[in-house]
Amino acid sequence: MVANALNLVDGKRVAVDFLKAHHLLIVGQTGSGKTTTTLSLLDQFQHENQTAIVLDPTGEYAQLPNAVTYTLGENAYLEAGKLSASELQEVLGTQLSPLLTEKLVQAIDALKVQHNLVQRPGCYQKLGQAIDQYQQLLNQLSTWTSEYQIAQLPDQLVEEMVIPFPDSRADYHLLGQVYDYATISRAWTAMMNLRECLSTPYFRRIFDMVPHPGRAKTELSFVLKMFLAHRSSHRTLVIDLSMLKQFESRQGTIISYLLKIILNNRLQKRTAFPVNIVLDEAHRYLSANDQSLSHNGIFQVLREGRKVHLRMILTTQSPLDLPAKMRSQFNTVLIHRLLSVDELTALSTTVPFSTVAGLPTGQAFLQTAGGAQQVVVNTPEWWTD
Ligand SMILES: Nc1ncnc2c1ncn2[C@@H]1O[C@H](COP(=O)(O)OP(=O)(O)O)[C@@H](O)[C@H]1O
Ligand SMILES: [Mg+2]
Numbered sequence: 001m002v003a004n005a006l007n008l009v010d011g012k013r014v015a016v017d018f019l020k021a022h023h024l025l026i027v028g029q030t031g032s033g034k035t036t037t038t039l040s041l042l043d044q045f046q047h048e049n050q051t052a053i054v055l056d057p058t059g060e061y062a063q064l065p066n067a068v069t070y071t072l073g074e075n076a077y078l079e080a081g082k083l084s085a086s087e088l089q090e091v092l093g094t095q096l097s098p099l100l101t102e103k104l105v106q107a108i109d110a111l112k113v114q115h116n117l118v119q120r121p122g123c124y125q126k127l128g129q130a131i132d133q134y135q136q137l138l139n140q141l142s143t144w145t146s147e148y149q150i151a152q153l154p155d156q157l158v159e160e161m162v163i164p165f166p167d168s169r170a171d172y173h174l175l176g177q178v179y180d181y182a183t184i185s186r187a188w189t190a191m192m193n194l195r196e197c198l199s200t201p202y203f204r205r206i207f208d209m210v211p212h213p214g215r216a217k218t219e220l221s222f223v224l225k226m227f228l229a230h231r232s233s234h235r236t237l238v239i240d241l242s243m244l245k246q247f248e249s250r251q252g253t254i255i256s257y258l259l260k261i262i263l264n265n266r267l268q269k270r271t272a273f274p275v276n277i278v279l280d281e282a283h284r285y286l287s288a289n290d291q292s293l294s295h296n297g298i299f300q301v302l303r304e305g306r307k308v309h310l311r312m313i314l315t316t317q318s319p320l321d322l323p324a325k326m327r328s329q330f331n332t333v334l335i336h337r338l339l340s341v342d343e344l345t346a347l348s349t350t351v352p353f354s355t356v357a358g359l360p361t362g363q364a365f366l367q368t369a370g371g372a373q374q375v376v377v378n379t380p381e382w383w384t385d
Contacts, residue, residue, distance in 0.1 A: 003047045003383070005040035006366065006375045014366065014375055019276075021306050022368075023329060025322075026315040027347070028336025033362045033377060034315040035060065037334060038278055041313065042236055043380035045276055051232045052276040053224070055258060057251045059242030060280065065382040067236050070223050072254070073243040077208035077217050081112065081146035083257065090253035091206075092197045100157070100187055107156040111148035113137045121149070123156040126175040134175055150207050154195035158184060202243065221261045228265050231273050234383050252285035259297030266308035274309040277301065282314040283321035293323055302329035319346040334375075335365040 006014040024041075026034045045052045046066050054061045062069060070076035080088060085105045089096060096104060110124040117137050118124065126134075161184045162176025171177060184191075197203060204210050208217055220239065227237045239258065244251045262277065279285070279298070286298060293299045301312055319327055320343055327346065335351065337359040338344055344353050349367045356365065362379075365372045 003040075003043050003381050004378060005037070005044045005380075006377060009363075009374045009376060014373075019311060019332065021274075021309070021311070022332045023302055023306070023312040023314070024332045024334065025319070025327070025330040026313065026334045026336070026364075027317070027319050027338065027343070028315075028334075028359075028364070029317055029339050031361060032336035032338075032359070033364070034336055035280055036362065036379060037336070037364065037377045038280055038313065038315060039064070040377050040380050041276075042278065043382055046234045046236060046383040049231065049234055050276060051227070051237075051273060052278060053227065053237045053239065053262070054278045054280075055239050055241065055255050056280070057241045057248070057255065057285065058245060058281070059240055061238050062240055062242075064236060064238055065380075066234055067238045068227075069238040069240055070218065070220065071240040071243070072220065073202070073205035074240075075215075075217055076220050076223060076239070078206055078254070079147060079219050079221065080150040080207050081108070081148050082221055087253060087257055091250050091257075092194070092203060093247065093250055094190075094194055094197055096190055096194070097187075099183075100190055103157055103160045103187075104153075107153060107160050108148060109138060109141065110159065111150075111152055111156050112141050112145060114152075115148045116141065116145035123152045123159050126159050126162050127177065127179075129175045131173055131175055151198065151209050153198060154191055157187075157191050157194070161187070202247075205243065220258065224258065224261050225265055228262065228271065228275060229269070248284050255279065255285050256295075256297035259301045263297065263301050263305060263308070263310065266310055267304070270308065272309060274311060276311045276313060277305075278313045280315045281317075283316040283318070286322060286326070293325060299323075299326055299329075302326060318343045331369055333367040335359075335367055335372075336363075337361070 004013045008014060026037055028034050042052055042064065061067065083091065085101060085108060110126065114120060114124040117140055161180045163178060163180045164170040164172055164174060165177045241251050241254055282298065301310055305312060316322060333347055335347060335349065335356055338356050341353045344356055347367065349365065349372055351365050351372045362377045364375055364377065366375045
């Protein structure tokens with residue numbers, strides 16, 4: 001028996017290829033059936049052996065049948081070296097001054113040198129080191145040598161604050177001869193905050209800083225790479241980010257980061273099979289007046305994903321929660337029950353508000369370029385071998 005997620009109200013089947021190369025926005029008030037619709041679509045993808053990835057910030061999809069689940073902090077971690085200094089700050093929820101941000105970038109490079117080239121534990125001592133030798137080491141770093149010991153970051157920041165002697169003993173061919181005590185003192189509070197942050201159990205687990213004998217953890221970008229390279233066999237990949245449930249903005253950063261990995265992977269490889277990416281309650285990880293939308297992975301996938309066969313399926317309570325620029329990326333919308341006429345107006349549909357306001361749970365309007373059709377969502381009948 002082949003599952004089908006949507007039927008027309010007269011019982012006729014709606015083929016899931018209504019999605020074609022389009023992203024799908026699912027809107028509706030709480031309890032109107034958005035998550036159930038998403039599950040039905042996932043069920044249909046499993047039956048049709050279409051690849052689907054669920055980014056799950058709340059753990060709601062942990063019980064999804066036929067799921068391959070990677071839980072950040074449990075059996076999956078992030079490699080800090082793959083995050084940019086600004087992404088790292090966002091994930092940690094810290095905001096360093098421009099000077100310290102610059103030092104952070106340098107500290108990360110120095111720790112990469114220490115871990116991959118010097119190959120010794122601890123941090124990289126800059127006192128007394130010749131500039132041109134260090135420069136040569138930096139030139140040897142490449143993308144595959146991105147790993148470093150993130151736990152050393154606070155100590156390395158201190159090592160970055162070195163200067164030549166302030167008198168005739170100065171040797172300007174060296175990275176530094178004495179600590180710059182004044183700068184260190186000024187930055188001390190911020191550096192202690194960073195240290196405290198990195199020592200919290202959350203981040204120690206996310207970045208795999210704690211030893212865990214006998215328990216295998218996989219790096220998330222590797223998981224995504226594998227899943228994107230091979231067609232799934234009736235399985236759905238779930239990335240569970242619920243360990244950071246209390247920190248929505250940090251989850252937002254990680255979601256954005258993971259989506260950029262997916263997009264870049266596709267742009268490099270040009271694999272042809274389509275991949276569906278699901279993000280439920282997307283409004284929590286976006287703001288309607290986002291100034292830096294072009295840096296956001298959700299927006300990048302919406303804008304550039306279609307040409308590399310990436311389809312986003314986003315749900316949100318109100319279309320007004322999404323930035324207008326993002327809303328306009330959706331050609332296809334499933335409109336569940338809505339509470340206000342403004343929300344409907346934002347979707348430029350011809351369906352009257354009174355009809356949408358009166359929709360029972362589990363029914364919706366499927367709005368495509370060709371018009372709107374009322375549909376009934378069938379609950380999933382999960383695929384079994
Ligand atoms: N198509 C449907 N058929 C039967 N029950 C449904 C359907 N859609 C939703 N429900 C029920 O309605 C309730 C709310 O649905 P849910 O999908 O969680 O809504 P939302 O995600 O919009 O808050 C759930 O108990 C769910 O089982
Ligand atoms: Mg829901």
